[in-house]
Structure formats: C-alpha cells, structure tokens
Amino acid sequence: MSDLVGNMLVAQSGGPTAVINASVAGVIQEAGRHPELIEEIYGGLNGILGILNEEFIDIQEEKRAVIEGLKHTPAAALGTCRYKIDFKKKPERAAQEMERLFQVFQAHNIRYFFYVGGNDSQDTAHKIHEHAVQRGYDMRVIGVPKTIDNDLPHTDHCPGYGSVIKYNATTVMEIAADVVSMATDDGSCCVIEVMGRGAGWIAAGTVLAKRSPNDAPHIILLPEIPFQEEPFLRKVKEFVTTLNHCIVVVGEGLKRPSGEEIGADMSRLDAFGHPVLSGAAERVAEIVSGKLKTKTRTVKLGYAQRSAAHCASETDVEEATACGEAAVRAAVQGKSGFMVKIVRLHSNPYQWTTDVQPLQDIANVEHLIPRDWISEDGFVPNEKFVDYARPLIEGQLHLPMEGGLPKFVVLQKFPVEKKLPPRA
C-alpha cells in the first residue's frame, strides 16, 4: 500500500470515443474511495496542453450526478489534444515542456496522475513516469487505455472499441436491409468507409453484422492487407452477379501494394505529419463504377462512429469504467509506470478482469490483426476474429433522453487557481 499523500490529476488525450468519459468517471469515483491518500481531485483540460498551461478544474465541485452521467456522455468531457512532447524531433522544446510539467505538478502537489488515451498518450505517460523517477519526484503515473482503433498491445482489447464496432455493425445491417430491398436495378455496390489508419480492427468488426453467408458485409478491406484491384473487382462482380448487390466496408487507411494509402490526400497533413485521409470509400467506389460499370453509393461515417453513445456497448462502458477504477487502485497500491489492461479469462461465456502492464511495453507498439484471423483471400475476418469480437458489443447503454434526443452531461469546470506565472 502506498503512503503517498497528495492531489490527483486526470486528463484525456487523443481522439475521443463513446466511452472515454466512463474511464474518467471510474478514476474519479475510485479516487473518492481513498481520501486518506488522495486529497484534491483535479481534471486537466485538453490533455497535456492544458497541464502545460496549468488549466485544472476542481472535480469535487462537480455534482455527483454529472460524474455518473459521464458514463453515457461521448467525446472528451475534459477536452483533449493531439500533442506530443517530441524528444526526437524537438529535444530542446521537449525538455522545456517536461520541466514545465513538473513545475505544474509540484505547484499543485500532484502525486497521482492518470492519463486516458491511446498509443501516443501512453508514450507521454511513460515519459512522465521516467522523468518523475529521474527527478526523484514521488508520483504515481498510470495510463488508462482508450482507442477505437484497438491497436494497443498487451490489453485484450481497448475501451472504445466495442462501441465503435457495435455502431458500425448495426449501421452495416441497416444499410444492407436498404440495399437488398432496392435491388431491382442491374446490381449495385455500396462502399462504407470506417476509421482505422494502420490497423483494421474497426473495419473487421463489421463482420459481426453477418449472421449468414450472404449477409453484408460481403467484402472488408483491411489496412493490413494490401489492396489488389483485380481480385477485389472479381469478388465484387461475383456478389453483384449472385446477390444483385455487394456491400463493401473499407478501413480509411487501406493501402496499395506500394504502401500508398488509397484515400490519402497528400496535400493535407495532421499534427503528427500523417496525411489526412478523406477518400477511401470514394476511391474504391470510383474503381468499381469505372471498371465494372456498377452503380455505386458511398457512406462515410467519420466522427459519427467514434462518438455514437446512442449505440454504445454496455460491456464497453463497464470495462471503460473498470479500467479507470483499476488505474487508481494500482496507484494507491504503490504502482507507477503502468497501463491498465483488460485480460480475457473466457470467451463464451465472456469473462474478463483487469491487470497492469509496464508502460515501456506499450508505447509506440501498434497491435495489428493476426493474419490467421483473416480469411485466406484477405477479404473477410474468420471465426477466430468473430469469437474475439462478439462479446465486446453485448448490451445496450441506457441513454437518458430529453425531447427525443440524448441528454449528455457537461462538466461545469470550476477552475483551480493558478500558482505559476504563464508559460513562456
């Protein structure tokens, strides 16, 4: 057991999910159970950027019902950022930023720090942990996993993933019902674009919509499998001929054999220097309509999929909450430099628990779909994947409604008084 007494800080980072706030709720509620160690509970606004700017809010001033309501509120209630303390490219600036972070931690006596995020965020948490050790600043740093991409290693899956595939699979089922009922024309192909840059977990998850062999999706284009036009077009033609329609799901990061992303617009780059992807579905549809003269339609779910609380998985919400709670329990037990992970005990019936993994094993490792979880022709995940993914979408989140629309909570955000001069 830790005897470290001080204040606690929780922050969110990276792209939001439908359940990232549930993890924050878990952290806050569990922290409240350890008043002997955790004195003040602060939220850091906008991830690491807000911490650098000393933008803290006092969580204990928030209503309990609002904290509970975070469990059904999508996106990042504390605000988030895509900001990397980049020791590789900008070592001097990174060192200054790390110095500033610890000034802020010290000024507010932050002794417990929880960072909820994906790959880059776990890397940041790891660096903060290492610097704390180097400086001899006594602080517990625990990462809480979050990413719809499901690409973190060591955890069975990531909170956020179950909800995005539940929503996407539901959407594929509904679109398929629509396309099937319209199939009096000479065949049609509907291309649905889902998120997922490097890993195809999100695209793969739509296979759950398939209850029988002829059900959609008929083809799933995964970023892991280089896109080959000819076998793809053959497959589309096969389905259009036999079923009069073909539903294709494409992960936004689908690549040509050359490695070039099929939907990449090289003229726009994001904060990490990756190309902004906007057009995988449009490109694939162009190929189909151009080569096969088949009527095409596209759907691009974009942000809708990662924020769809109205179709969130109850299992996912429970796990996200539990990961937040487990992070605090690990910290008060004296652990630091770990990420919480979900451990699957059993698939059917589904049983799981949480454990922790050293952050150094997590940072910047991208977990892809094993090749033997995908059919030989590469066009659809197989039973191994289905057994893995099926339990993650079970149960419906109970979403309070007002006037026929969801009632989300908003934090009141009572600011904590700043103690430092503004950042240079």
Add this chain to the structure above:
Amino acid sequence: MSDLVGNMLVAQSGGPTAVINASVAGVIQEAGRHPELIEEIYGGLNGILGILNEEFIDIQEEKRAVIEGLKHTPAAALGTCRYKIDFKKKPERAAQEMERLFQVFQAHNIRYFFYVGGNDSQDTAHKIHEHAVQRGYDMRVIGVPKTIDNDLPHTDHCPGYGSVIKYNATTVMEIAADVVSMATDDGSCCVIEVMGRGAGWIAAGTVLAKRSPNDAPHIILLPEIPFQEEPFLRKVKEFVTTLNHCIVVVGEGLKRPSGEEIGADMSRLDAFGHPVLSGAAERVAEIVSGKLKTKTRTVKLGYAQRSAAHCASETDVEEATACGEAAVRAAVQGKSGFMVKIVRLHSNPYQWTTDVQPLQDIANVEHLIPRDWISEDGFVPNEKFVDYARPLIEGQLHLPMEGGLPKFVVLQKFPVEKKLPPRA
C-alpha cells in the same frame, strides 16, 4: 361502406425508410379485420415492377410475429423499385404496361390496392386509379405516404421523416461533442452531408440538436436557399473565431445561384435522369479549407440515415402504422383515388389524426420549407420550423436485439401461383 369483395395487394415503392414496413404492417393488420370484404392478402414484390411480373407473395402464410416485427424492421421488406410508368416520354410502352397491370389485377381478382411511397409512387397510384375508372374495373386504390424527404403536399409531414431527423440530430449532437472536445487546435470545421435533393426538410431537422445558441449545427445549408460562398465563409469564420469550431450540415441537393447542384457529378444519372449526387460535403469542405485555411472533416451519412431503425422515432412508427391502417379503412368505406395524410390537431401537446386527400392533388407537387420558417440570412431554420419538427422525433422504438445487434424480421415470401404467361 363498400360491398366490393375480392383480394388485396400492397406494394412499396421508391427509396426505403426506417418505417415504411410499419405502414405495410398497418395495411396487413387492418385488412385482416375486414374478412367479409378482403379475401386474400397479397404482397407485391419490388413495387410496380414486380406487379408487372406477377410476383406476388401470400401474406397470410407469414407468421403474425413477423408482420408485427415489420414495425421495427427498416427498408422495404417487400422490395421496392424506382420505376415510373412514363406516359409522357414513352406513351406506347406506358399503355402496354398499364394494360398488363390490369391483366394481373384481374387474374388475381385484386380489388384493393395500396401503394406505399413518395411523390412518383403517388403519381403511379393516381394513374392506376384513373385507368381503373376508365376501364370500369372496380378497384379501390389508396396511396400511403412515405418519404424521408418530407416533400409530399397536403400531409402535415410524411412517415419516415421523424425517424431520419431523429437519427441525424442525434448524430450531429454526438459529432459536436467530439469536435468541441478536440478544439485545442486552431479551429476546425466539420461538414455533415445529409439527404434531400430538392427540399431541405432533412437538413433543417438537424436544428433540433441545438439546445442553446452555441450548440451545433451552426450553419444549415438548405437546397431551397441558393449557396453563396461569401456570406457562408464569413459565417464559418465567425463561428471558428468565437467557438474554435463550426459544424455545418449540408443537404445533398444544395445549389449554386445558377441552379447547378454543388455536389452534382453530371457524368452519372439515376433512373429518372437526375444527376447522382455524391459530393456536397466534400465540395463545401474544399471551399472552407481552400479559402479559410481551416481544418475540415466530412461525414456523409448516406443510406445509413434512412435505414436507422436503431434510432427510429416511436411517434413516426405509430404514425406510419396508422397511415397503413387508415388506407384500408378508407378503401373498405368505398373510397378510391386518395392518399392518406397526417393532420396535425395540436403542436404542444402534440395531437394528430389521419384523413385522406385526392391523389390528383399530390402527384408531382414538391412541398418545400416555407421561406418564413428559415432565418433571414438563410443559415438556420427558425422557431416555426422547430415547433413543427420537435414532436416528430419523440419516443424511442423498442428494437429487439440478438448478440448486441438488432434483430430484424425477414418475410418468408411464399409465392402466389402465377396465372398469366410471362410479360412480353
């Protein structure tokens, strides 16, 4: 009261909705209450096309639970078509087709015909009614309104509309939560494309997501209001400056002042000779990113919005069912050549009933949003629209689930024996 005894046929036409099957269920269930007049209950597959091909199914062979389940099953369970008996462009062929239709009706002693569809479909129903009168073939023809576009005249609104705007408004709220929480960058603009070619009812409906003035959507681009780049860009800049983000909803049929559709790809035309629209959001996003150098994202909901039973409005389902029932009641009362319409008795609390309107008043009239329901600058519907639309999204459809995904029904489709030689 009618004393016409014979068989009944129901068919669906045009683009499906989340609740078009509820209307079919209403027709079938009400027909079952009039066994003294309605002997056999048939479903026509794939709209008018299937009737021409004598493709009927015997509804009485279907399980009762399946008919009830149609009320939560999206898309057209009987199949649908976009096919027009075109007396203007192809008068000879149209006359042949009409002749064939009546051969089919006569062969199966069809005396009650219900056609569930939008504008073009009501036109078809009207022609069939007129031909029946001309031929002295005793038959009751009643149209049942259906269209997400909400552009049929005389009815207060159309079944299908409440569900599409409930889903779209929910999606806008969720995307907005996501974008707000990501707003640490230098401002961003998310453009969400929704359906609606001529009328902006669908785009306008997303205004319901707005609970306070700074809520999304910030700008709604309606096909009724010609798109002017400069005032639009000024408005986007205003929101990005004050809120650090701007959520724009665009109806797919948005037009330039020249009348040209902004997202039109003139190289692809649909069965009615209209250009296939695919790119309104992409075009608008290009304009924003090009002129303002603002980061943009796009979402294109496409077919997902019109088939989203998982987010359907219970009010809409009830009204769709009631319209089907009312059609049968009108027919057994001896009426023919009418469309069922929804009559609003009161907005708050919401009260409605059904009535009928002559089909000749409906066919090919497009009902647009009144100009005085839209703000002076044209960028957002006003309180008049909100009062109108708000009741239509109330209540959640109870959707049976299996393995975390919707459980839709599928008709078994027991074919009725054909009595005619195949169509020439």
